[in-house]
Amino acid sequence: MKIAVLKERRAGETRVAATPETVKKFVGGGHSVSIEKGAGDTASIPDSAFEAAGATMGTAATVLKDADAIFAVRAPDDATIAKLPRGALLVAQMEPHGNTALAKACAAAGVEALAMEFVPRITRAQAMDALSSQSNLAGYRAVIEAAHIFGKAFPMMMTAAGTIAPAKVFVMGAGVAGLQAIATARRLGAMVSATDVRPAAKEQVASLGAKFIAVEDEEFKAAETAGGYAKEMSAEYRAKQAELVAAHIAKQDVVVTTALIPGRPAPKLVTKAMVEAMKPGSVIIDLAASMGGNCEVGKPDEITVHNGVSVAGFSNLPARLASDASSLYAKNLANLLPLLVAEDGSKAPHREDEVIAAMTLTRDGQIVHESLK
Numbered sequence: 001m002k003i004a005v006l007k008e009r010r011a012g013e014t015r016v017a018a019t020p021e022t023v024k025k026f027v028g029g030g031h032s033v034s035i036e037k038g039a040g041d042t043a044s045i046p047d048s049a050f051e052a053a054g055a056t057m058g059t060a061a062t063v064l065k066d067a068d069a070i071f072a073v074r075a076p077d078d079a080t081i082a083k084l085p086r087g088a089l090l091v092a093q094m095e096p097h098g099n100t101a102l103a104k105a106c107a108a109a110g111v112e113a114l115a116m117e118f119v120p121r122i123t124r125a126q127a128m129d130a131l132s133s134q135s136n137l138a139g140y141r142a143v144i145e146a147a148h149i150f151g152k153a154f155p156m157m158m159t160a161a162g163t164i165a166p167a168k169v170f171v172m173g174a175g176v177a178g179l180q181a182i183a184t185a186r187r188l189g190a191m192v193s194a195t196d197v198r199p200a201a202k203e204q205v206a207s208l209g210a211k212f213i214a215v216e217d218e219e220f221k222a223a224e225t226a227g228g229y230a231k232e233m234s235a236e237y238r239a240k241q242a243e244l245v246a247a248h249i250a251k252q253d254v255v256v257t258t259a260l261i262p263g264r265p266a267p268k269l270v271t272k273a274m275v276e277a278m279k280p281g282s283v284i285i286d287l288a289a290s291m292g293g294n295c296e297v298g299k300p301d302e303i304t305v306h307n308g309v310s311v312a313g314f315s316n317l318p319a320r321l322a323s324d325a326s327s328l329y330a331k332n333l334a335n336l337l338p339l340l341v342a343e344d345g346s347k348a349p350h351r352e353d354e355v356i357a358a359m360t361l362t363r364d365g366q367i368v369h370e371s372l373k
């Protein structure tokens with residue numbers, strides 16, 4: 001199979017879908033890998049490292065010529081999709097929820113588009129789960145960004161000149177990103193608390209040494225879907241949650257929000273009034289910025305200062321750790337590869353496999369994913 005990797009073209013995207021390690025693995029398995037020149041530059045992977053691993057470097061046009069599979073971090077733009085070889089596999093983070101425009105473009109181009117976001121949350125697929133690999137890094141980086149913006153230290157420090165109190169960090173949403181944010185803030189010495197609507201999160205938060213804060217009513221006990229994601233909560237629950245959270249937030253130095261519901265706008269958890277109740281100098285990192293934000297204040301990719309409180313809406317934190325994020329994402333793709341080929345290495349997606357079935361958006365010029373029909 002000829003595997004093609006293009007330079008990512010989205011503004012602010014620094015990651016690349018292959019690394020010398022995965023290229024070596026593909027070439028060792030009998031595949032050929034063609035990579036657009038400069039694709040790894042922003043992830044600190046020079047063309048020479050890809051070449052040394054066995055890849056051929058070229059222009060976008062030569063890379064795409066006769067490609068059987070295109071591996072990408074993000075969905076290419078419509079003009080690029082239209083140029084992909086008909087019948088080729090396109091595997092990327094497609095932002096697929098409700099994205100019928102993209103599905104139509106892929107169907108029109110005749111590509112078999114697979115969305116990494118739709119890898120099911122089953123044990124067998126964990127090594128292919130890009131949402132997890134990238135969210136984990138985003139959670140870490142969120143705390144690093146917060147520490148950078150915050151004008152105080154995180155750990156308690158006892159010095160001859162006096163004592164510095166530890167920072168109070170509150171993490172909203174204790175999924176993959178939130179749990180890593182908790183662990184990172186704890187390592188930096190902060191006093192950490194966290195909230196979530198899924199009961200399973202309670203024990204995980206406690207095991208990381210953070211305090212769990214949530215409205216634990218009947219709705220909370222049933223808030224997790226079979227897929228492990230949160231359900232959208234009722235207006236009544238959200239009102240109770242807001243009341244509990246309001247008093248807590250006023251005492252925090254740093255709030256990291258990570259609450260998401262797949263395919264839905266992010267729940268608004270931090271109101272303008274809550275921001276105004278915080279001390280000047282406090283910091284809010286809104287990881288849900290690209291899904292509308294968990295905080296009423298702030299904009300994607302900007303740091304908004306409101307009443308002395310900085311609200312940072314990073315929409316692509318993994319891109320701020322381009323090297324590690326590329327490495328883990330490329331491994332997710334390498335772990336998916338056996339489901340895309342036959343035993344002799346030729347292109348043959350295992351369409352009956354539940355992982356591939358769940359990921360496939362388009363095939364043979366048609367939209368096949370139920371959610372996009």
Ligand code: NAD
Nearest residue numbers: 121122132173174175176196197198228230258259260267
């Ligand atoms: P996510 O990114 O969809 O959401 C982040 C978190 O926000 C979730 O924990 C969610 O419950 C929470 N949230 C949603 N609405 C909220 C609200 N109103 N208030 C507070 N919190 C709210 O979730 P995720 O990080 O992708 O992970 C969700 C779960 O799936 C985790 O328990 C994770 O461990 C699990 N998971 C399982 C597998 C697997 O088995 N293969 C892989 C990855 C993750």
